[in-house]
Amino acid sequence: MTSVRTDQTASGDADEAPLLETKKLTRHFRVGRGLSREMLHAVDDVDLTIGRQEIVALAGESGSGKSTIARLLAGVYTPTSGEIYYQGRATSSLRSRRDQLSYRGDVPMVFQDPFSSLNPAFRVSHGVTRSLKLHRPELTRAQRFDEAERVIEAVGLSPAGDIMHRYAYELSGGQRQRIGFAQALAHKPKLILADEPVSMLDVSIRIGLLNLMAELRRSEGVSFLYITHDIASARYVSDRLMIMYAGHIVESGPTESVLANPKHPYTDLLLGAVPDPRAPLTAAAEGDTGEPPKVVDPAPGCRFRWRCPLVVDKCHQITPTLRGVGEDHEAACHVAEADAGFAAEVSAD
Amino acid sequence: MSAIVAGTAAPAPSATRRPRGGLLRAILHNRKAMLGAGLLVLVILLAAFPHLFVPWLHGDPRAIGDLPLEHPSGRHWLGTTGLGQDVYAELIYSTRESLVIAIVAGLGATILSVIIGVSAAYLGGFADDGLSMLTDVFLVLPTFPLIIVLATYAGKGNLTVIIIVLILTGWSYGARQMRAQALSLRNRDFLESARVRGERRSYIIVVEMLPTMISLIVANFLGAALYSVLTAAGLQFLGLGDPNSLSWGTMLYWAQNQGALVNGLPAWALSPGLAVALLGVSFALLNYAFDEISNPALRPVRRRRARSH
Amino acid sequence: MHGHIEGKPILEVRDLSVSYDTGDRPVVAVDHVDLDVHAGEFVGVVGESGCGKSTLLFAIAQLLSSPAAITGGSVTFQGQNLVAMSEKKLAALRWRDFSVVMQSAMNALNPVKSIGGQFKDAIMAHDEDVAEDRPAEVLRLVGIDPIHLQSFPHQLSGGMRQRAMIAMALLFTPDLIIMDEPTSALDVVAQRSLMVQIKELQRRLGFAVVFVTHDMSLISHFSDQLVVMYAGQVVEFGATRAVFDHPAHPYSAGLLDAFPSIRGPKVPLTGIPGSPPNLADPPSGCRFQPRCPKAFEDCPKVEPELYQVGPVQARCLLHAPGQTQAEEPVRETTS
Numbered sequence: 003m004t005s006v007r008t009d010q011t012a013s014g015d016a017d018e019a020p021l022l023e024t025k026k027l028t029r030h031f032r033v034g035r036g037l038s039r040e041m042l043h044a045v046d047d048v049d050l051t052i053g054r055q056e057i058v059a060l061a062g063e064s065g066s067g068k069s070t071i072a073r074l075l076a077g078v079y080t081p082t083s084g085e086i087y088y089q090g091r092a093t094s095s096l097r098s099r100r101d102q103l104s105y106r107g108d109v110p111m112v113f114q115d116p117f118s119s120l121n122p123a124f125r126v127s128h129g130v131t132r133s134l135k136l137h138r139p140e141l142t143r144a145q146r147f148d149e150a151e152r153v154i155e156a157v158g159l160s161p162a163g164d165i166m167h168r169y170a171y172e173l174s175g176g177q178r179q180r181i182g183f184a185q186a187l188a189h190k191p192k193l194i195l196a197d198e199p200v201s202m203l204d205v206s207i208r209i210g211l212l213n214l215m216a217e218l219r220r221s222e223g224v225s226f227l228y229i230t231h232d233i234a235s236a237r238y239v240s241d242r243l244m245i246m247y248a249g250h251i252v253e254s255g256p257t258e259s260v261l262a263n264p265k266h267p268y269t270d271l272l273l274g275a276v277p278d279p280r281a282p283l284t285a286a287a288e289g290d291t292g293e294p295p296k297v298v299d300p301a302p303g304c305r306f307r308w309r310c311p312l313v314v315d316k317c318h319q320i321t322p323t324l325r326g327v328g329e330d331h332e333a334a335c336h337v338a339e340a341d342a343g344f345a346a347e348v349s350a351d
Numbered sequence: 352m353s354a355i356v357a358g359t360a361a362p363a364p365s366a367t368r369r370p371r372g373g374l375l376r377a378i379l380h381n382r383k384a385m386l387g388a389g390l391l392v393l394v395i396l397l398a399a400f401p402h403l404f405v406p407w408l409h410g411d412p413r414a415i416g417d418l419p420l421e422h423p424s425g426r427h428w429l430g431t432t433g434l435g436q437d438v439y440a441e442l443i444y445s446t447r448e449s450l451v452i453a454i455v456a457g458l459g460a461t462i463l464s465v466i467i468g469v470s471a472a473y474l475g476g477f478a479d480d481g482l483s484m485l486t487d488v489f490l491v492l493p494t495f496p497l498i499i500v501l502a503t504y505a506g507k508g509n510l511t512v513i514i515i516v517l518i519l520t521g522w523s524y525g526a527r528q529m530r531a532q533a534l535s536l537r538n539r540d541f542l543e544s545a546r547v548r549g550e551r552r553s554y555i556i557v558v559e560m561l562p563t564m565i566s567l568i569v570a571n572f573l574g575a576a577l578y579s580v581l582t583a584a585g586l587q588f589l590g591l592g593d594p595n596s597l598s599w600g601t602m603l604y605w606a607q608n609q610g611a612l613v614n615g616l617p618a619w620a621l622s623p624g625l626a627v628a629l630l631g632v633s634f635a636l637l638n639y640a641f642d643e644i645s646n647p648a649l650r651p652v653r654r655r656r657a658r659s660h
Numbered sequence: 661m662h663g664h665i666e667g668k669p670i671l672e673v674r675d676l677s678v679s680y681d682t683g684d685r686p687v688v689a690v691d692h693v694d695l696d697v698h699a700g701e702f703v704g705v706v707g708e709s710g711c712g713k714s715t716l717l718f719a720i721a722q723l724l725s726s727p728a729a730i731t732g733g734s735v736t737f738q739g740q741n742l743v744a745m746s747e748k749k750l751a752a753l754r755w756r757d758f759s760v761v762m763q764s765a766m767n768a769l770n771p772v773k774s775i776g777g778q779f780k781d782a783i784m785a786h787d788e789d790v791a792e793d794r795p796a797e798v799l800r801l802v803g804i805d806p807i808h809l810q811s812f813p814h815q816l817s818g819g820m821r822q823r824a825m826i827a828m829a830l831l832f833t834p835d836l837i838i839m840d841e842p843t844s845a846l847d848v849v850a851q852r853s854l855m856v857q858i859k860e861l862q863r864r865l866g867f868a869v870v871f872v873t874h875d876m877s878l879i880s881h882f883s884d885q886l887v888v889m890y891a892g893q894v895v896e897f898g899a900t901r902a903v904f905d906h907p908a909h910p911y912s913a914g915l916l917d918a919f920p921s922i923r924g925p926k927v928p929l930t931g932i933p934g935s936p937p938n939l940a941d942p943p944s945g946c947r948f949q950p951r952c953p954k955a956f957e958d959c960p961k962v963e964p965e966l967y968q969v970g971p972v973q974a975r976c977l978l979h980a981p982g983q984t985q986a987e988e989p990v991r992e993t994t995s
Contacts, residue, residue, distance in 0.1 A: 063847035076547045106549040119540035123562035129544065136549050174935040175709075185544070204708035205874060206918045209931030231847060238920035238929070261922060275852040276922055279880040279904055293817045293850060 019090035021225055022052045022075070022109070022193055027084035029070055033298060043297040044070040046249040047084070049324065052193060057219055057226040059236035059257065061272075062246030063294050068229045071246075072197045075227070076111045077102070107137035110186040114198040116178035120170040126181045127166040130154065133188035153187040156221070158214060176207040183214065193225045194218075200235065212239045233276050237261055245269050248297050248305035251324060255331030265333035265342075267310045304336070312337045381643060387636030394630055397446040405440045412440040413597065420614055429618040433609035438619045441602055442626060448510075448598040449630065452583045456514045457576030460521035464575075465561070465568060467522070468529025472537060473556055483530070489523035498582065502591040510593065513586055517579045525571040532567050536560055570641055577634040584627045599623035670835055670868060671697035671720070676733035678712070678719045681726070687939045689715040691892040692733065697836065697868050702859070704883030704900065705872045706915075710936045712892040713872045714763075717840050720870070721760050722750055738835070755786055758836040759829035764845055765821035769813040775799075775824050776809030782831055790831070798827040803857060819850035826858065836868045843878065855882050877919045880904055888912045891937050891947040898972030908974035910954045946977060954978060 027048040030041040045067040052058050062068045073079045075086060077093070086093040088105060096102050110133070113119040120126055130150045134141060141149060154162040157180040170178060179199055186194045196215065200208040215226055216239055230236050236243055236257070243257040245266065253266040264270045297305060304310070304317040316336045324332040327342040379385065397404060405412070416435025423430045429438035471482035498516050505512045536542060545559050561568075586592055587600025594601060602623040606612075611620040673695035679686040690712045697703050707713045718724050720735050722742050735742040737758060742750065762768040770778055779795040791797070796806035802823040813821055822842050829837050839858075843851040859882050862869060873879050879886065880900060887897040888909065896909040907913040914932040934951040937943055943950050949959035958977055967979040 063849065078543065078547060103549045106547065111544070111547045113540040113544055115540050119544055121541040121545075121559055121563065123565070129541075129548070132545075132550070133548055176935060182544075185548075204936075205876070206708060206915055206932035207935070209918050209920070209929045210933065212920075213928075213930075233848075234920045234922045237922050238926070271849060273922060275849040277852070277875075277877045277881060278921055278923060279877050279916060279919065293819050294847070 019087065020051045021054050021056075021089065023087040024048055024050050024075075025085050025087070027071070027074060027086060028082045029067075029074055029079055030082045040298050043249050043300055045074065046297075047323070048249075048251055050244060050251060050254070052225055052227055054192070055219055055223050055225055056242065057215065057228055057240045058242045058244065059228045059230060059240035060244045060246060061230055061233055061236045063231055063272075065248070065294050065296060066246040067249040068231075068246050069197055072111065072195045072227070072229050075109065076195055077106060103136065107189045108192045109195060110189045110191050111195040111197060112179070112182045112186050112199050115202055116175040116182070117202075119182055120178055122170050125167055125169055126173065126178075127154075129181070129185040130166075130188045133185050137189045149188065150184075153184045154181070156187060156218070157181070157184045158210070159184070174207075175203050176210065179203060179211055180214065183211075183218070187218070187222065187224075191224055193227065195227050195229070197229045198231070199228075201230065201232070208235065209238075215239055233261075233272060234278070245272065248295055250305060250321075250334060252306070252335070253331075253333045254324060255328065259328060259331045263328065263331070265327045265331065265338040266306075266335045267312050267337075268306050269333075271309070304334075381640050383636045383643070384640030387633045387638075387640055390629060390633030391637065394446060394450055394633065397443055398450045399447075401444045401446065404443045405437075408437070408440050412436060412444045413595070420609075420616060422616065423618050429622055430616050432605060432619060438602075438622060441597065442599070442622050445598045445602060445623070446626070448596060449580060449583070449600075449627070452510070452514060452517070452598070453576040453580040453630065453634070456517035456521065456579035456583070457572050459514070459518035460575040460579070461525060461568060461572040463518060463522035464525030464529055464571060465564075468526035468531075469533045469556060469560065469564075471526075472530045472533030473552070473560070479530075482526075486523050486526045486530070489520070490527065492520070494520045494582075495585070498586060499589065499591065502586055510596065513583055513592060516586075517582055520582075521575050521578050525575060528567060528571065529564070532564055533560060536563060566641060570638055573634045573638040573641065577631050577638070580627060580630050580634070584623075599627050667698055669696040669698045670738055671695070671870070672734075672736040673716075673720060674734050674736070676716070676719060676735060677731045678715050678724065678728055679731045680728050682940075685940045686731075688731075688942075689728065689892055689939060690719060693889075693892075693894050695720075695870075695887065695894075697870055699835065700862065700866050700868055701885060702862060702869045702871065702883045703885045703887060704879035705870065705887045705889060706874065706876045706879060707889035708874055708915075708936060710891070710939065711889040712939075713889050714840055716889070717760075717838055717870065717872050721758070721838050723760070755782060755829075755834065756788060756832045757834050758838065759832075759834045761822075761825050761829050761837060761839040761842050763841040765818075765825045765842075766813060766845075768825060769821065771813055774810050774812055775816075779809070779828060779831060782828060786832065788832060794831060798830045799824070801830060801861060802827045819846055819854060822846065822854055823857070826854075826861075830861070830865070830867075833865055834867055836870070839869060839871045841873050842871075844873070844875070851878065858882070876915055888915070891942060892939060893947065893975060894966065895948065895976070896972060896974045897966075902971040906970060906972065908969035908972050908979055909948075909976045910952045910978075911948050912974075914953070946975075 027045060027050075029045040030043055032038070032040070033042045034040040048071065050058075050060075050071075060068050060071060070079065074081055088109065093105060096105055121128060127150055130153060131146055134146045134149055138146075138149070150166060151162040154165055159165045159177060159180050165173070165177070173181070182199070183194075200211050203211065212235055215228065218224055219226060228236065228240055240257050242255065243260045244251050245253040245260070245268065247268050253260055253264065253269045260269065261273065264273055295305060295308070302321050303319055304313075304322050307313045307317040310317065312335075314337060320336070322334040322336050322339070324334045325339045325342075327333045327338050333339070402408070413436055416431060416437065418427075418431055419433050419435045421427055421431040427437050427439065429442065431437055432441070467482055467486060471479045471486070498520055501516045501519075502512060505516070542555060542559055545555050550559070583592075583598075584600035584603065587596075587598060588603040588607065590604055592598065592601055592604070594604065600623070603620070606620040606623070611617070673693060676690060676693045676695075677688065678690040679688050693712075693716055695703070695716075705713045705716065715724075715728065718728075719730055720742075722735070722745075724730065730743055733743070737753070740753075742753075769775075773781075776795055779798070783790055783794070795809055799806045799808065804820055804823055804827065808816065808820070808824075813824075816824065822845075825842065826837075843854055846854060855878065858869065871879060871883065883900045885897065886900040886903045888895050888903070888911065890911050896903060896907065896912045903912060904916065907916055911932070917929055918931045920929060932951055937947055937950070943960065945958075945960040945962055946952070946955075946964050949955040952959065956977075962977060964975045964977045964980060966973045966975050967981065969979045
């Protein structure tokens with residue numbers, strides 16, 4: 003069944019609108035020296051949606067643009083073009099400090115590097131209490147202290163009273179990342195942007211944090227955008243999966259669907275390359291040296307065409323966009339789309 | 352939800368660990384720090400309570416005495432000047448002015464370098480370009496000739512002028528360092544985290560950034576103080592200070608002026624110079640020690656040959 | 661020690677210990693480690709941060725600098741003890757008979773010299789008679805167009821840089837190449853490609869490899885022998901498949917379980933609670949016991965040795981002779 007995307011503007015009713023939605027989100031960076039006008043297309047025409055109490059994984063390799071998306075959503079970068087809608091309202095319309103603070107309160111970010119995400123000059127409770135001060139101004143000092151303890155317990159650090167008074171260097175990498183989550187929780191957030199939160203942790207500790215994310219989704223009702231390069235962890239924790247390549251989202255859908263039935267050749271390549279100790283070695287793509295391109299002033303056409311085993315003429319001329327290829331499953335590939343259309347025709351007979 | 356117990360084992364100490372309550376202990380364990388601190392403490396005592404070290408003196412040490420150009424003796428430990436003043440007493444009482452110059456000029460230069468350096472790094476863009484150019488201009492100016500010219504024209508002999516001139520010529524070196532470190536900090540996640548949290552820029556610079564730069568700022572201060580001590584002494588020696596003031600540089604001026612060495616009175620000529628050097632050494636030692644304490648990688652390593660068969 | 665590889669090992673590490681002299685207390689980073697590498701064998705050394713695997717590697721290559729130093733044991737390479745050797749004799753061996761590939765090519769390659777220039781430096785440093793076009797030849801071996809001899813490191817992509825490092829290590833066709841996490845800076849597709857390439861080169865040229873990594877999942881398809889390290893000690897080793905299918909040490913089992921699978925049923929995992937110990941003050945008895953799900957009362961009291969458990973050896977009291985045999989976890993392999 004082909005699902006056709008209707009071109010809709012963001013719905014005005016906050017209850018019906020998805021929690022966060024982007025339309026044609028784009029971010030370019032000027033590169034080159036001096037007066038160069040070359041533009042690096044970090045993110046191009048990205049449409050994504052995140053619902054309530056949902057964990058969405060955004061997977062891609064380095065240079066795919068996934069971290070840029072996180073920073074666009076966090077307000078660190080402003081979009082070159084396109085729009086972000088939070089609860090139906092465009093973020094570009096949030097001008098006053100109050101509005102901006104409110105958005106930042108609802109959409110905090112957890113960073114990748116446990117060794118630089120906490121200020122070494124302060125105790126680890128510093129970030130948590132500052133978050134509380136900024137986003138829950140109604141609390142008194144004593145209430146802030148209690149709440150800080152509560153969120154630190156909620157991320158599995160015990161005894162919270164003791165941990166709060168330590169400095170960053172006294173905690174392990176895993177503990178520091180948990181503090182990062184505690185800082186986000188202090189906001190009473192709706193959506194947590196997690197930018198590769200476990201990539202720099204030891205393998206045996208990662209699972210604990212991934213479980214924490216699932217638990218927080220359940221107990222605090224918060225959504226996650228989980229950005230990662232590790233498909234296996236994306237599968238473990240997410241409901242929906244988006245695959246990014248060279249600034250575009252190339253496939254999107256429920257995690258199990260995308261993994262069981264990848265429609266985009268890049269997804270296929272990615273899955274084939276993931277080592278799984280329990281499964282025998284799958285054949286590697288011949289001659290693929292595995293380097294995603296740096297996209298500077300690109301010509302139209304699919305950015306994967308140089309490495310794609312299914313490439314046809316159309317791929318060199320028209321940039322594919324996300325189209326339905328299955329139930330709630332989309333891919334940006336001319337060949338996949340044609341197949342899906344064909345399959346629909348065949349089944350309609 | 353099961354609360355996973357935070358690692359009960361203490362994690363491996365990271366290389367960037369700074370001793371907190373252990374600062375005193377760290378100083379005590381470091382030989383350079385002990386020596387430097389000891390010297391500095393001595394100088395401070397001399398400056399604060401000079402009369403304790405020259406108990407027999409009543410009145411101004413600059414008071415003209417009866418026995419000019421005396422060799423060191425039981426009465427005058429370092430001899431007397433051309434005007435019969437006791438060199439030793441002058442030396443001790445001069446400590447105060449020299450120390451004041453060092454600290455005030457040092458602080459002024461440091462504050463200026465922090466403001467300019469950190470702003471340049473944080474503001475970026477044209478502001479950064481402009482401030483960096485300003486820094487570079489001051490950096491390449493030939494300082495000593497400039498100081499001489501400024502001091503001569505701006506008011507010979509005025510202590511305030513000397514201090515201002517020292518600050519103006521001493522800030523640029525530190526500003527470069529501050530900018531470099533602030534730039535490297537800009538990419539640290541905790542600053543971005545503060546930004547994403549919604550903190551204002553001014554808050555981020557003052558509360559989040561500066562405290563992590565403390566060791567560089569202190570090191571800068573020690574360097575600027577050292578620079579000030581030496582340069583001030585140089586200026587006064589050249590006669591650009593107040594010839595009636597009580598300071599080591601002025602002593603050197605008079606010693607030269609009245610031919611101390613020619614008259615066979617090396618104690619008079621050398622002792623102020625030695626005093627300047629000692630104060631300078633104490634700042635330098637503290638500077639090295641501070642580096643070593645905050646960065647364990649710089650600590651001297653006791654080498655042990657490993658023999659295995 | 662291993663039944664599956666015949667012949668005398670080209671590298672024998674016996675009882676090797678390395679300490680960091682950090683003032684308060686020496687930290688024992690590598691504690692009495694034994695290791696055998698046979699000709700043409702691919703040995704994977706796996707462990708998490710702080711386990712000592714990189715230190716072990718540097719110790720074998722005699723590249724330690726103070727405050728780290730070898731405090732005991734021997735490293736016998738082709739019959740000669742490297743630890744007791746003078747710098748001069750070591751220099752003669754280096755790169756010709758064994759070479760090293762570092763973790764980050766961007767840090768290991770000279771950024772202001774062309775690739776060809778650096779190869780030439782290496783050749784000249786060893787005064788060896790090599791063919792004029794050897795640099796081009798080794799680049800071709802790793803799948804890089806020889807035109808890149810004129811390129812600078814920053815002009816190459818990450819994957820290419822790592823390959824260039826490996827090419828440089830192959831200049832004199834050594835018998836042993838030591839690799840310190842050469843793939844961790846790469847993305848998954850490039851990683852896979854590089855591993856396949858290394859394996860292919862190994863088959864063609866016959867050199868042995870000691871490969872240090874934290875990614876157990878990756879190494880599983882490429883190594884012949886697997887060594888698992890924890891807190892400075894070897895806690896398990898054996899043929900790779902044997903370790904994977906029947907991990908005898910609870911840490912190895914826990915580590916394997918910490919990798920979620922992309923195929924097969926989705927199961928909740930627990931990882932290993934707690935964190936690695938402080939090596940300046942390790943736990944008494946078995947170093948893993950504070951985190952071990954199978955610890956019993958002897959564990960904090962007795963320091964376990966390496967015990968034979970079927971085809972592998974494991975440092976766990978559960979397998980000490982005389983201990984009531986515990987159920988060996990058998991891993992399900994999905995076909």
